[in-house]
Amino acid sequence: MSERAALLIGNLTHARKEWEECAQVASKLYEYPEGGSREDFLSKCKSGAFDGTYALYRSNDSNKVTGNFNDELLDALPKSLKFICHNGAGYDNVDIEACTKRGISVSSTPIAVNEATADVAMWLMLGALRNIKQSYQAVHQGKWRGDFSLGHDPKNKTLGILGMGGIGSAVAHRAKAFGMKIQYHNRHQLPANEEDGAKYVSFEELLKTSDVLSLNLSLNPSTRHIIAKPQFDIMKDGIIIVNTARGPLIDEAALVDALKNGKVWTAGLDVFEEEPKIHPGLLEAENVVLLPHVGTATFETQRDMELLVLNNLKSAIKEEKLLTQVPEQKKAKANI
Numbered sequence: 055m056s057e058r059a060a061l062l063i064g065n066l067t068h069a070r071k072e073w074e075e076c077a078q079v080a081s082k083l084y085e086y087p088e089g090g091s092r093e094d095f096l097s098k099c100k101s102g103a104f105d106g107t108y109a110l111y112r113s114n115d116s117n118k119v120t121g122n123f124n125d126e127l128l129d130a131l132p133k134s135l136k137f138i139c140h141n142g143a144g145y146d147n148v149d150i151e152a153c154t155k156r157g158i159s160v161s162s163t164p165i166a167v168n169e170a171t172a173d174v175a176m177w178l179m180l181g182a183l184r185n186i187k188q189s190y191q192a193v194h195q196g197k198w199r200g201d202f203s204l205g206h207d208p209k210n211k212t213l214g215i216l217g218m219g220g221i222g223s224a225v226a227h228r229a230k231a232f233g234m235k236i237q238y239h240n241r242h243q244l245p246a247n248e249e250d251g252a253k254y255v256s257f258e259e260l261l262k263t264s265d266v267l268s269l270n271l272s273l274n275p276s277t278r279h280i281i282a283k284p285q286f287d288i289m290k291d292g293i294i295i296v297n298t299a300r301g302p303l304i305d306e307a308a309l310v311d312a313l314k315n316g317k318v319w320t321a322g323l324d325v326f327e328e329e330p331k332i333h334p335g336l337l338e339a340e341n342v343v344l345l346p347h348v349g350t351a352t353f354e355t356q357r358d359m360e361l362l363v364l365n366n367l368k369s370a371i372k373e374e375k376l377l378t379q380v381p382e383q384k385k386a387k388a389n390i
């Protein structure tokens with residue numbers, strides 16, 4: 055077997071020991087910890103510092119350092135690279151088509167993220183239903199209830215889920231326990247046994263008839279700004295928007311307008327169009343609940359995600375296949 059080294063880009067917090075154990079299957083372990091820069095990373099790659107790398111682990115936060123995995127970066131990586139194991143359910147910062155063209159397989163971390171992200175979606179949904187920001191701020195400012203107004207119950211409200219994958223289904227499961235009626239839209243209807251009573255509707259019907267809309271789909275060129283002014287225009291007046299998926303799914307400026315003119319009653323957001331920058335209209339708005347992209351930020355989930363990435367890495371080195379390869383590549387398998 056030719057050399058099969060592994061490269062860790064970014065930090066591992068919960069599964070350090072398991073990473074070190076990868077030395078049993080990899081011919082060598084390289085590390086490029088956080089703290090560098092894209093320029094530095096590219097020059098190390100070009101100088102041969104990671105030669106022989108066959109599979110790499112890419113932490114989600116390392117994107118801040120290396121930037122997106124695009125043509126430029128893929129060209130600089132060692133030619134021996136065959137597998138990219140990305141830590142994150144979303145992988146919009148990896149150019150999958152460019153990887154496929156080079157014969158590089160990519161995995162992400164679905165499943166491991168489902169429960170924690172769905173918990174945060176419910177937290178934001180309940181917060182938005184109660185328009186919690188006003189009373190939360192008032193009590194912290196010593197104003198007791200302040201300019202208090204009543205919220206809404208989830209019970210009997212129609213929750214529209216855009217993207218009924220693992221996270222969407224976990225949101226549906228939780229929302230049902232709160233008495234919500236669930237409808238969803240996907241490119242394809244799920245088999246009846248996976249719908250768990252949720253109603254499949256068209257995208258337009260979802261927008262027109264939902265009281266609360268939860269975004270649980272991935273970001274790609276065809277879903278960027280899937281929610282913009284024309285979509286807000288046909289929604290019910292007073293709809294509530296929850297986004298725990300990716301910020302650029304929503305045209306943030308259009309959301310700010312819709313919050314101002316009352317089309318959207320409140321919103322609960324964990325993700326933003328230009329993270330970590332947040333549209334000033336959202337920061338100022340009294341009717342939004344904001345979190346700084348912490349959907350998967352629990353000890354248990356972070357560890358599960360790290361372990362899943364490492365299991366992908368080990369499977370790549372030992373068996374030349376990934377456990378959770380991204381779906382686009384499964385379709386384009388012929389090219390890999």
Ligand SMILES: O=CC(=O)O
Nearest residue numbers: 142143144167350
């Ligand atoms: O946003 C978090 C993830 O993609 O896992």
